[in-house]
Amino acid sequence: MTLRAALLQQARSCAALGSPFMEMLMTALAEDWPDDSALGRLCAGWKGDVGPGGASLPLRIAGGLHALVLTGRAPDLAAVYPSATAPDPIFRATVLEALATHEAFLIDWMQRAPQTNEVRRSAALIPAAHLLAARHPLPFVLSELGASGGLNLMFDRFALTAGTTRLGPPDAALTLTPQWQGAAPAQSALRVDERRGVDLNPLDLRDPAQALRLAAYLWPDQPERVALTRAAIAVQDAEVDKGDAADWLERRLATDRPGQLHLIYHTVAWQYFPPLAQARGTALIEAAGARATAETPLAWLGMENDGGEGAALSLRLWPGDLRLSLGRIDFHGRWVKWNAPNLP
Incomplete structure (x- = not known):
């Protein structure tokens, strides 16, 4: 091209x-x-x-x-x-x-690749987490692949207006208002015990030069994105490690976490991993899933391009290796078509 x-x-x-x-x-x-x-x-x-x-x-x-x-x-x-x-x-x-x-x-x-941290993608993470919490009322451990500056590691501190339903804490740092189609999951009690991400080039938003890189890739005629990003930065306190996602994931999955739900997720990031890294990551997650119990459930949530309208929302959940399609979402989170079934 x-x-x-x-x-x-x-x-x-x-x-x-x-x-x-x-x-x-x-x-x-x-x-x-x-x-x-x-x-x-x-x-x-x-x-x-x-x-x-x-x-x-x-x-x-x-x-x-x-x-x-x-x-x-x-x-x-x-x-x-x-x-x-x-x-x-x-x-x-x-x-x-x-x-x-x-x-x-x-x-x-131009020597460095574009980096964004689209906060509105949490419009997929929030309802998925509430869905999971309804089935497994346990504290969450969050592991985000391709986390950039870690803003979407804070999704439990955001609110979401899903049709006539509001999901999120009363003192939310920001409120997402996508065009919503479908019924929203019932609000569940969310508690995050640990949150951590990985990125090949994580952005430390305390560094003005790195914060500039994030701000520069927000499009100038979309002030809402700027306002949401600033609000998310104000509450960002999660660590994002620099490294290879598969190596990092292997370390994260080496320890079982009794009494906690481990949620692994990525938003428009998996597609950029080399095929060998994708295969290795899948094998690591599936192996950990095979060890999962009702006391150590494991969930894998993806928001990725599959060639259709927007991004597909997919969920795998162990024990049992349930595979669910949760719907679709605009790449920038402007709309959500939610068709998730109730979890058995």
């Missing part, structure tokens, strides 16, 4: 995810991209898939530009961010000037 094709594909994705500004920016970059520049040559020589399913160069470029705005490095660019109008000549010229003036910054920025 060429960079221009990748930019146009990303433009379509941004439009579908409710960001007209990002659609406009991606389209303008596709039409005006400076091939004859150091930045252009870097992208032209990039190894592998440069599109949204690979290295995501369009998002890296957009994230770098947004970082320039957030840090005040490019005041002229900030003056046209965000704009929901068609890309007029002033906007195009300002973006091109930023690409040229801040080329060294952008080249350095």
Whole structure:
């Protein structure tokens, strides 16, 4: 895939995810991209898939530009961010000037993959946890794979409006309000005894530089995402370890946890693990599931792309290796189609 094709594909994705500004920016970059520049040559020589399913160069470029705005490095660019109008000549010229003036910054920025921590994905985690707690009224141990900054490790401190039902604590740090289809599970008592995650490059949101990387990948015309992220950061106190997910998971599963429900989960992360890591992770979880008892239940929850609308929500639960489809959710958690059965 060429960079221009990748930019146009990303433009379509941004439009579908409710960001007209990002659609406009991606389209303008596709039409005006400076091939004859150091930045252009870097992208032209990039190894592998440069599109949204690979290295995501369009998002890296957009994230770098947004970082320039957030840090005040490019005041002229900030003056046209965000704009929901068609890309007029002033906007195009300002973006091109930023690409040229801040080329060294952008080249350095693009060496690291995009990282997001979409808090609205907890709209899948919250009802799933309540469903599990109704069957197993035990404290939870949480293990998140691909946890980024660990914001979705705090889902029990968030509230969810699911149709006419509210799930979550009365003093919730934030409230998620997706478009909801289907009946919500009954609210159960949730208690988390331990929460921990793993990521190849975890974000320490106490570090301003790393917090900037998270903020830069929030799209400029979606202030709700910014507000929710800030609210989640304010209560984030979970540890996210740096490392390989399978190695980390092997250590996490080596100890049985009597009287606790161990919930392993990932949201749009499993697909990025190499096939061998996926196979090893599956084997580790299944082996631990085979040892599970009513006193040491194990659950594996996935929110992943399966080629359908949004992401599929799948749950495996031991003992018994129950396999359930819980429904579907928008990649950014804007809607949920919940069709989970009652657990036997």
